[in-house]
Every structure is written in C-alpha cells, then in structure tokens.
Amino acid sequence: MSALTTLVVLLPLLGAAAALTQAKRPRVQTLITVGVLTAVLAIGAALLVAVDTNGAIAVEVGGWPAPYGIVLVVDRLSALMIVVSAAVLLAVLVFSVGQGLADGDRETPVSIYYPTYLILATGVFNAFVAGDLFNLYVSFEILLVASYVLITLGGTEPRIRAGTVYIVVSLVSSAIFLAAIAMIYGATGTVNIAQLTVRLAELPADVQLTLHVMLLIGFGIKAAVFPLSFWLPDSYPMAPAPVTAVFAGLLTKVGVYAIIRTEMIIFPDGELNTVLLIVAALTMVVGILGAVAQSDIKRLLSFTLISHIGYMLFGIGIDTAAGLAAATYYIVHHITVQTTLFLATGLVERQGGTTGINKLGGMLKASPLIAVLFFIPLLNLGGIPPFSGFLGKLALFEAGANNGSTLAWVLIGCGAAVSLLTLYALARAWSMIFWRDAEEVADYENPLAMSSENSSSATVESVRTTPRIMVGATVAMVAVSVALTVFATPLFDLSANAGENIDGPAYYVNTVFPGGLE
Amino acid sequence: MNASLTLVIIMVVLYSVGVYLLLERSMTRVLLGFLLVGNATNLLILIVSGPSGAAAFYGEDAATADPLPQAFILTAIVITFGVSAFLLALIYRSWRLANADVVYDDTEDLAMGRRRTSVTTDRPVDGDDTEFGTRAAAAISTAVDLEKQEEREEQESLAAERRQQELDKKEGDA
Numbered sequence: 001m002s003a004l005t006t007l008v009v010l011l012p013l014l015g016a017a018a019a020l021t022q023a024k025r026p027r028v029q030t031l032i033t034v035g036v037l038t039a040v041l042a043i044g045a046a047l048l049v050a051v052d053t054n055g056a057i058a059v060e061v062g063g064w065p066a067p068y069g070i071v072l073v074v075d076r077l078s079a080l081m082i083v084v085s086a087a088v089l090l091a092v093l094v095f096s097v098g099q100g101l102a103d104g105d106r107e108t109p110v111s112i113y114y115p116t117y118l119i120l121a122t123g124v125f126n127a128f129v130a131g132d133l134f135n136l137y138v139s140f141e142i143l144l145v146a147s148y149v150l151i152t153l154g155g156t157e158p159r160i161r162a163g164t165v166y167i168v169v170s171l172v173s174s175a176i177f178l179a180a181i182a183m184i185y186g187a188t189g190t191v192n193i194a195q196l197t198v199r200l201a202e203l204p205a206d207v208q209l210t211l212h213v214m215l216l217i218g219f220g221i222k223a224a225v226f227p228l229s230f231w232l233p234d235s236y237p238m239a240p241a242p243v244t245a246v247f248a249g250l251l252t253k254v255g256v257y258a259i260i261r262t263e264m265i266i267f268p269d270g271e272l273n274t275v276l277l278i279v280a281a282l283t284m285v286v287g288i289l290g291a292v293a294q295s296d297i298k299r300l301l302s303f304t305l306i307s308h309i310g311y312m313l314f315g316i317g318i319d320t321a322a323g324l325a326a327a328t329y330y331i332v333h334h335i336t337v338q339t340t341l342f343l344a345t346g347l348v349e350r351q352g353g354t355t356g357i358n359k360l361g362g363m364l365k366a367s368p369l370i371a372v373l374f375f376i377p378l379l380n381l382g383g384i385p386p387f388s389g390f391l392g393k394l395a396l397f398e399a400g401a402n403n404g405s406t407l408a409w410v411l412i413g414c415g416a417a418v419s420l421l422t423l424y425a426l427a428r429a430w431s432m433i434f435w436r437d438a439e440e441v442a443d444y445e446n447p448l449a450m451s452s453e454n455s456s457s458a459t460v461e462s463v464r465t466t467p468r469i470m471v472g473a474t475v476a477m478v479a480v481s482v483a484l485t486v487f488a489t490p491l492f493d494l495s496a497n498a499g500e501n502i503d504g505p506a507y508y509v510n511t512v513f514p515g516g517l518e
Numbered sequence: 519m520n521a522s523l524t525l526v527i528i529m530v531v532l533y534s535v536g537v538y539l540l541l542e543r544s545m546t547r548v549l550l551g552f553l554l555v556g557n558a559t560n561l562l563i564l565i566v567s568g569p570s571g572a573a574a575f576y577g578e579d580a581a582t583a584d585p586l587p588q589a590f591i592l593t594a595i596v597i598t599f600g601v602s603a604f605l606l607a608l609i610y611r612s613w614r615l616a617n618a619d620v621v622y623d624d625t626e627d628l629a630m631g632r633r634r635t636s637v638t639t640d641r642p643v644d645g646d647d648t649e650f651g652t653r654a655a656a657a658i659s660t661a662v663d664l665e666k667q668e669e670r671e672e673q674e675s676l677a678a679e680r681r682q683q684e685l686d687k688k689e690g691d692a
Binding site for chain 1: 540548555556559563566567587590593594601604605608611612615616621624627
C-alpha cells in the first residue's frame with residue numbers, strides 16, 4: 001500500500017513529462033493523460049478501501065525517519081479527496097478532449113495543455129497526502145503554477161487581464177504561507193504536521209494565535225473565504241470552460257482541506273472557532289448576494305462557489321466529529337456539483353454562443369438534453385431533496401443544532417436562506433436561458449444566423465454542433481452527482497468515520513508516529 | 519537566540535518596499551515587488567532558523583548550522599525564479615496586446631456597478647505611470663470614469679429636455 005501512496009503523486013508527474021515529449025502527437029498525449037488519471041482513480045479507490053479497513057497509512061519517503069524526512073499521510077479524508085478529484089479531473093479531461101477535437105484546437109495550444117493539466121493534478125494530489133507543511137507549500141506552488149498557465153491559455157487579452165489578477169493574488173497568499181512556515185519553524189524547529197501539534201501547544205498563547213491567523217489567511221485566500229474572495233469571480237470565468245470547471249471544483253477545496261488540517265491537527269484547540277463561524281456566515285451571505293446580481297452564468301456560478309465555501313467552514317467551525325463529517329460530505333458533493341454546473345455551462349456557451357443570461361433564450365426547444373443536464377445539478381446545489389445538496393445541508397444543520405449555541409442557530413438560518421437564494425439565482429438563470437421564447441429576448445439574434453453572416457457555413461457547422469463526447473462527459477458527471485444521493489449511506493458512513501479521525505490530532509499523530517512522540 | 523539586527527532591518531525594508539510595489543497598477547512594478555517580497559521571506563527563514571556562521575555539514579563533531587532552512591530557501595528561490603519568468607512572459611504578452619503593462623479594471627464588474635448606483639472606482643492615474651511612459655496608449659486604457667460618464671449623460675439628457683421644451687414653445691407660439 002505504501003508504494004501506491006507515492007504513485008498517486010509520481011504517476012501524474014511522470015505522465016506530464018511523457019506527454020511533453022509527445023508534443024507533436026496530440027492523440028498520444030490524450031491517451032497518456034487519460035491513462036494516468038484512470039490509474040490514479042483506481043489507486044485512489046484501492047487506497048480508500050485499504051485505509052477504511054486497515055487504518056491510515058504513513059509513508060516515509062526515501063526511508064528517512066518521520067520528523068526529519070518527508071512524510072506522506074493517507075487517512076480516510078485524504079483518500080476520499082483523491083478519489084473524488086481524480087474522477088472530476090478525468091471527466092473534465094474527457095470534456096476538454098471533446099471540445100478540443102471539435103474546435104480544431106485553435107484557442108488551446110494542445111502541446112502544453114495536457115502536460116500542464118497533469119501537473120495541476122500532481123499538485124492537487126500531493127496537497128492531499130502531504131504530511132508536512134513545507135511539502136504542502138510545494139504542492140500549492142505546483143498546482144498554482146500549472147493554474148497560471150491554464151488560466152492564461154491562448155494568451156487573449158481578457159485572459160491575460162484576468163490571469164494577472166489571479167496570479168498576483170496567489171503570489172501574495174503563497175508569500176504569507178511561506179512566511180508563516182518560516183515563523184513556525186523558527187518557533188518549533190519542525191514542519192512535520194504531527195510533531196507540530198505537540199510542539200505548538202507548548203508555545204505562549206499569543207505566539208500560537210499569530211501563527212494560526214497567518215496560516216488561516218494564507219489558506220483563506222486560496223479557499224476564497226469572504227473578505228479574501230474578491231479575486232475569484234474576476235478571474236475564473238475568463239478561462240476556457242473545462243479549465244474553469246476544474247478550478248471551481250478543485251482548487252478552492254484544496255484550500256478548504258488545508259484549513260481542515262490546520263484547525264483539527266495543527267491547532268486543535270479551536271480558539272478561532274467563533275471567528276470561523278462568523279466568517280462562514282459572511283461568506284455564505286455576501287457570496288450569494290453577489291450571485292443574485294449577476295447577468296452572466298459563469299460569474300453567477302463563481303459567486304455561488306464562494307457562497308458554498310461558507311457551508312464547509314460552518315462544518316469546520318462547529319468543531320465536532322459530526323460537523324466534520326458533514327463538511328467532508330459537503331466537500332465531496334460540492335466538488336462534483338459545481339464542476340457539473342460549469343460543464344453544463346460550457347455546453348450552453350457552445351450551443352448558444354454566449355454565457356450572458358440576457359442574451360440567451362429558447363434553448364429548451366433547441367437542446368432539451370442540455371436543459372436537463374443543467375437542471376439536475378441546479379436542484380442539487382440549491383438543496384432540493386432528495387439530492388446530495390439537501391443531505392449535506394441537513395447533516396450540517398443537525399451538527400449545528402447539536403452544538404446549540406446562538407451563533408450556530410444564526411448560521412443555520414443563514415444556511416437555509418442562502419440555499420433558497422441559490423435556488424432563486426440559478427432557477428432565474430435557467431428559466432431565462434431555457435424556458436422563455438427566443439422572441440422574448442430583446443436583442444436576441446440567432447447565434448447560428450449571426451455567425452453564418454461573418455464566416456463560411458462549414459465552420460459554423462463544426463463549431464455549433466455540440467460533440468457527443470462533451471455531452472457524454474457532462475452526463476457522466478450528472479450521474480456521479482446523482483450517485484452521491486443513491487449511495488448516500490455508505491458515503492456518509494465513510495464521512496462520519498473520516499470526521500471522527502480528523503476530530504483532534506490523536507489519530508493523525510498515531511499514524512505518523514506509531515511508537516509515540518519523543 | 520541572537521538574530522543579526524542588520525538582517526532584520528534589511529528584511530523589513532525589503533518587505534515594505536515590496537508590498538508598496540505590489541500595490542501598483544504597473545505590472546513591471548508588481549514583478550519587482552514580488553521579487554522583493556520573495557527575497558524578504560527567504561531572509562526571514564534565514565533569520566529565524568538559528569545561529570549562523572557554521573557550515574550545514576562539516577565533519578562529525580564540528581558545530582553545524584541547521585540544513586533544513588537552507589533547503590527551504592533553495593526551494594523558495596527556485597519557485598520565485600520560475601514564477602518571475604512566467605510573469606515576465608505575461609507582461610510582454612500584455613504589452614504586445616494592449617500597448618500597456620498595467621492591470622485593467624474588471625469591465626463586467628464596472629457594468630454591474632453602473633447598473634445599480636454610482637460607485638467610485640479607481641481614478642485613472644497620470645499618463646506617465648507605466649514603465650513605458652507616454653508610449654503606452656493610456657495609463658489604464660480600459661478604465662471607465664464612471665462619475666464623468668454619468669455627468670455627461672446627465673448633461674445630455676438635460677440638453678435634450680431643453681430642446682424639447684423649446685420645440686414645444688415654438689409649436690405653442692405657432
């Protein structure tokens with residue numbers, strides 16, 4: 001099993017190198033990338049089963065003993081994250097293959113797309129198994145650098161502008177994170193997460209608080225937590241549709257995952273729980289109010305993404321095993337559903353030629369399948385029973401009610417209101433795009449007729465027919481998101497166990513140091 | 519633990535200048551700011567990592583310095599190097615495309631603000647605030663001065679009203 005753990009990181013990295021050598025042969029590149037991600041998905045599933053039956057795994061890379069060398073740790077949470085992200089990465093990859101093949105790769109220089117995508121995957125997987133803070137920093141950098149390339153893909157003017165904002169903000173958060181690591185190392189003499197939990201507890205309270213806040217700010221920028229979320233709706237919508245989908249699904253969740261580790265293992269005292277809960281409420285409310293005002297689907301979805309990060313923080317802030325279990329389930333649900341919505345938006349953009357809500361109309365008749373593919377994740381995100389969004393929110397509210405404090409009740413109220421507003425914002429967009437007649441759109445021009453005026457009809461045919469493979473990938477994602485409801489019991493049991501494992505550092509420390517610390 | 523005061527002062531200066539530069543519109547200055555902040559962080563790692571003056575590995579019984587922070591710094595330097603190369607390419611691309619190396623406003627966001635109420639945004643800075651001086655098309659070519667535009671629209675509507683009134687008057691006279 002320990003060899004498998006390193007493979008999760010190594011395979012995508014080596015795959016990226018292999019894909020880069022095949023720059024002239026896009027078909028071989030596609031095969032390598034799909035093969036690698038399928039392999040990681042299988043390994044992730046194997047790890048999940050192994051971890052669930054035999055307990056967490058810690059691998060000492062290169063044989064260096066734990067506090068000195070690099071440790072990779074896989075517990076239930078990590079394994080679950082690996083499986084879900086591998087599945088999402090694979091589905092989005094298939095989607096982008098379909099798009100790329102049909103478009104003739106004019107906008108995406110194919111020779112770097114696949115290798116960069118695999119490096120992004122490397123960073124994501126490495127972040128999930130990192131057992132020391134510096135390794136976590138390196139994996140953040142790996143995935144960020146890959147995301148810089150992906151967000152500016154093609155180098156068009158709007159993408160360069162959006163990319164600049166994204167890059168500068170990410171650089172600042174990385175600098176804060178690195179400075180926090182430097183100070184933590186200076187204070188404790190270690191960066192091993194399991195050892196930190198013991199050594200940090202011995203520090204004076206004010207020093208602990210400073211280090212804690214610095215880490216949270218660094219991760220908060222990456223997770224798009226309210227006061228630090230301003231960059232997200234500006235930058236994500238500009239990227240190509242599949243890239244936006246994978247960013248929205250995964251990158252912010254890596255930040256949330258890091259916040260979970262910080263709150264539960266590095267600083268298990270929970271002294272900032274109140275702050276986290278308040279920030280969670282603000283993230284939910286401010287995010288969704290932004291979404292209601294938007295007139296572009298991609299921007300609207302970016303705002304709902306921010307808003308729903310608040311739910312996960314809610315689960316973390318409650319700081320009980322039940323809260324963490326709910327947060328874990330919610331992360332899995334949200335990764336799947338948010339990615340599906342962005343993929344469906346990609347289909348809408350392709351079919352209608354735009355993502356402006358005011359410019360689209362009458363698409364229900366034109367493409368009923370896309371309408372359904374958009375509608376199911378919409379209900380899911382809005383928390384309509386019996387979908388996983390409802391189950392996740394229910395579990396969160398239950399955990400909050402058990403907590404019983406006034407703040408928890410306020411958050412439950414906010415959560416309920418926000419899920420209604422999510423439904424409102426998305427249903428409004430849906431009914432404008434799909435339900436109203438094409439004639440109702442004031443400045444509506446049939447995209448087919450419009451584009452046939454400027455270009456030869458042959459290209460229009462190839463651009464406007466939506467390739468089956470794109471629809472297929474979206475259907476698969478919708479199926480996965482529905483499966484989260486169908487298999488809710490085993491998944492929720494798993495989340496509950498994961499929640500118990502990460503509630504408090506004892507389990508983690510035992511995994512890394514089976515013989516005890518010092 | 520004794521830290522060198524000189525190093526601390528250098529770090530503070532690097533951080534403050536770096537943060538100042540990061541807040542600029544011009545991307546070249548942002549790049550310089552990023553480099554300064556990166557180096558300041560490297561210095562921070564060096565300062566907090568214990569006594570200096572010894573080699574990381576030397577003999578078996580001689581005094582050694584902690585090798586781990588040096589590895590951190592080395593990794594951080596490599597990352598900074600890679601990212602600044604990417605930023606330079608980005609700045610060059612932006613210059614080729616827009617003839618300016620500044621960060622534009624988010625136009626969608628501005629449109630959203632205009633639709634609601636009048637919001638104050640960043641005023642366009644002076645024309646020479648880019649590394650390319652007057653060669654740049656404009657300091658921020660896409661920045662929209664919301665207040666001025668609204669004033670203009672108001673004046674236009676007032677003028678139209680006045681014309682209408684005059685017309686009505688003439689008709690009434692006739």
